[in-house]
Amino acid sequence: MLRACVIDFGKGWERHLPLVEFSYNNSYHASIKAAPFDALYVQIRQRLQAARDRQRSYANIRRKPLEFQVGVHVMLKVSPQKASRRTQKCPQYFHVSNLKKCLSDESLVIPMKELRLDDKLNFVEEPVEVMDQEIKQQRQIRIPIVKVRWNSKRGP
Structure with a gap:
């Protein structure tokens, strides 16, 4: 050719x-x-x-087959990543493998009104008392260990 x-x-x-x-x-x-x-x-x-x-x-x-009944509480596993344009526009879409069954104790649920959060949505908790102190020696480093009671709505 x-x-x-x-x-x-x-x-x-x-x-x-x-x-x-x-x-x-x-x-x-x-x-x-x-x-x-x-x-x-x-x-x-x-x-x-x-x-x-x-x-x-x-x-x-x-992978395990996942089935959830209507009304069952689930947790959504979200990992921090760079947001693409698609996720910014449609954050309500996710894969079912990111859902986990929520095994919570209803007695530990705290009403939102009682929570104190800062501007970064972290719990605001303050120490009440120092319960115990000790110093742990590791080679040539001394590490102070302090057990503190906090005024938490989740319990002491």
């Missing part, structure tokens, strides 16, 4: 080389029973599918 193009195009044959390559890659070859481009594309697609299947099987080994 190249010999025919060199003869046909003469001195400017190198300018037509991409066209020759294109026609060669898209023409049917009896030995592989397909065009080289198609054969390569099919092979790549099969390898990608095999990799996807392998990764899916690894993930499914540890």
Whole structure:
């Protein structure tokens, strides 16, 4: 094919080389029973599918089927990450694997009115008394350990 193009195009044959390559890659070859481009594309697609299947099987080994009844309390596991435009616009969408069943004790629930939070939404708790003190010696470092009672709504 190249010999025919060199003869046909003469001195400017190198300018037509991409066209020759294109026609060669898209023409049917009896030995592989397909065009080289198609054969390569099919092979790549099969390898990608095999990799996807392998990764899916690894993930499914540890995955448990989740079913939640209406009215059951769940916790949403959220990890800090850079917010993309999609998550900024649609924060209400998440994968069900991020839900965990909430096993809480109703007696420990604190009404929101009683909570004191600072501007960063941290609990505001103040120490009431020092209950115990000791100094732990590690090699050449002395570490003071202090047990403190806090005025917490969650209990002492």
